[in-house]
Amino acid sequence: MASFRVADASEYLAITGWGIDDVKLAKKAWVWVGQQCKKFDITPVNYEFEVHAMSSEKLPFILPAVFTIGPKIADDGTHGASLLLYAKLIAPHDKNSSHVRELVKGVIEGETRVLAASMTMEEIFQGTKSFKQAVFENVQLELNQFGLYIYNANVKQLVDVPGQEYFSYLGQKTQQGAVNQAKVDVAEARMRGAVGAKEREGTTLQKAAEVDAQTKVFRVRQEAIGIKEQAKVEAEVKVFENEREAVVAAAKADLATKKAAWDRQTKVAEVEADKAVAIREAELQMEVERKNALRLTEKLKAEQLSKATVQYDTQVQDSNAALYSRQKAAEAKLYEQQKAAEARKAQADAQFFEQKLAEDAKLYAKKKEAESLATVGKAKADYVASMLQALGGNYHALRDYLMIDGGLYQEMARINAGAVSGMQPKISIWTNGSDGAGGDLAAGGAGPSGGAAMQQVAGVYKMLPPLLSTVHEQTGMLPPAWMGALPPKEEAN
Numbered sequence: 001m002a003s004f005r006v007a008d009a010s011e012y013l014a015i016t017g018w019g020i021d022d023v024k025l026a027k028k029a030w031v032w033v034g035q036q037c038k039k040f041d042i043t044p045v046n047y048e049f050e051v052h053a054m055s056s057e058k059l060p061f062i063l064p065a066v067f068t069i070g071p072k073i074a075d076d077g078t079h080g081a082s083l084l085l086y087a088k089l090i091a092p093h094d095k096n097s098s099h100v101r102e103l104v105k106g107v108i109e110g111e112t113r114v115l116a117a118s119m120t121m122e123e124i125f126q127g128t129k130s131f132k133q134a135v136f137e138n139v140q141l142e143l144n145q146f147g148l149y150i151y152n153a154n155v156k157q158l159v160d161v162p163g164q165e166y167f168s169y170l171g172q173k174t175q176q177g178a179v180n181q182a183k184v185d186v187a188e189a190r191m192r193g194a195v196g197a198k199e200r201e202g203t204t205l206q207k208a209a210e211v212d213a214q215t216k217v218f219r220v221r222q223e224a225i226g227i228k229e230q231a232k233v234e235a236e237v238k239v240f241e242n243e244r245e246a247v248v249a250a251a252k253a254d255l256a257t258k259k260a261a262w263d264r265q266t267k268v269a270e271v272e273a274d275k276a277v278a279i280r281e282a283e284l285q286m287e288v289e290r291k292n293a294l295r296l297t298e299k300l301k302a303e304q305l306s307k308a309t310v311q312y313d314t315q316v317q318d319s320n321a322a323l324y325s326r327q328k329a330a331e332a333k334l335y336e337q338q339k340a341a342e343a344r345k346a347q348a349d350a351q352f353f354e355q356k357l358a359e360d361a362k363l364y365a366k367k368k369e370a371e372s373l374a375t376v377g378k379a380k381a382d383y384v385a386s387m388l389q390a391l392g393g394n395y396h397a398l399r400d401y402l403m404i405d406g407g408l409y410q411e412m413a414r415i416n417a418g419a420v421s422g423m424q425p426k427i428s429i430w431t432n433g434s435d436g437a438g439g440d441l442a443a444g445g446a447g448p449s450g451g452a453a454m455q456q457v458a459g460v461y462k463m464l465p466p467l468l469s470t471v472h473e474q475t476g477m478l479p480p481a482w483m484g485a486l487p488p489k490e491e492a493n
Contacts, residue, residue, distance in 0.1 A: 044070030
């Protein structure tokens with residue numbers, strides 16, 4: 001069975017098993033049979049340590065630190081190789097367990113000790129910020145192989161190991177240096193105050209004299225400027241008055257011109273108004289006549305339309321009646337055709353059923369015939385096997401028996417007799433003139449000397465002419481030329 005698993009906002013699902021090559025990470029997924037699913041938390045955890053280290057001068061010290069560490073999540077919120085490493089190596093353990101804590105502590109202490117061993121105590125104390133940054137970077141490099149990421153690192157002030165007072169003495173030195181520097185700063189400030197007061201008094205007197213001289217010069221300059229500005233204003237006033245008189249004269253002339261234009265426009269407007277009245281009366285009269293014409297046209301249209309409507313309605317009713325009659329006739333014809341088709345279909349179904357029954361009967365008869373033949377063949381096979389066993393495995397004896405029992409020899413004799421029935425063969429009898437010798441040879445006796453053998457050969461040569469003549473008479477075939485020609489036939493008396 002499959003189950004649908006969903007992880008919380010700060011969790012992921014690690015799925016392994018069937019169909020997954022390594023490990024599949026997801027926020028939600030179907031878990032099938034043969035697969036295993038485990039949730040793991042990705043919330044960062046604070047780890048607080050007191051790292052014991054030693055500088056290059058073999059001076060021990062304690063570095064209190066608080067690291068916020070958790071699995072690394074991609075910037076786009078997706079999981080990557082770091083989260084996959086975390087799921088494989090860290091997630092099977094509780095992130096608050098001693099195993100994970102010792103792992104992180106070992107990495108931090110190792111990197112801190114290595115870095116501190118390469119620096120003097122003064123370098124560590126003076127460059128605390130750079131030292132902390134170097135520790136952070138080196139620790140992060142080692143944690144990458146576990147899929148962990150340092151979200152925050154807070155390294156506190158370096159502390160002396162019990163029994164060592166280096167940082168306290170260094171602090172006192174810094175404190176005393178600050179006090180002495182403060183005293184020097186106070187003395188210098190008092191000295192600068194006294195000198196500054198005296199300098200301020202002299203500067204004040206100098207500034208006062210300079211201000212008085214500048215004030216007198218400024219007063220004279222202002223009086224001259226005032227006279228000059230007054231003459232300029234009087235001239236500008238005179239010019240303004242002249243310009244205003246000119247503007248008034250121009251305005252009067254313009255007003256007279258505009259009055260004349262207004263009178264002319266008034267008279268033209270009166271004439272145009274009279275003409276517009278007459279034109280409007282003519283237009284109204286034309287409009288009245290056009291309306292009358294339209295009224296008469298609409299009346300005639302209405303009368304013609306009513307007649308056309310009545311005629312159209314009558315034609316539509318006639319057409320509908322004719323269409324209804326044709327539809328009914330077509331429906332009746334279609335019904336007859338459907339019934340005829342149904343009848344033909346029923347007849348065809350009946351014929352098909354009869355043919356099917358006949359074919360089924362033939363098939364059943366052939367099936368029974370095949371079964372009977374199979375039974376007979378099996379019986380014959382059993383019979384032949386038993387006969388072969390009774391004859392001691394002699395196949396030749398079994399063959400002869402079966403041929404005799406089946407009447408094969410009688411049938412062969414009958415066929416051969418039928419083949420020669422009605423034939424009139426010509427029978428030729430010839431001899432070599434030595435019956436005694438021939439009889440001895442036929443009996444299988446061999447001559448006691450070579451002369452007897454030569455007589456037999458001569459007898460054979462004597463037999464060839466009548467033999468070739470018989471072949472020619474019965475088949476029409478002539479002997480080859482190298483054997484000679486047939487003897488001429490004697491004419492019948």
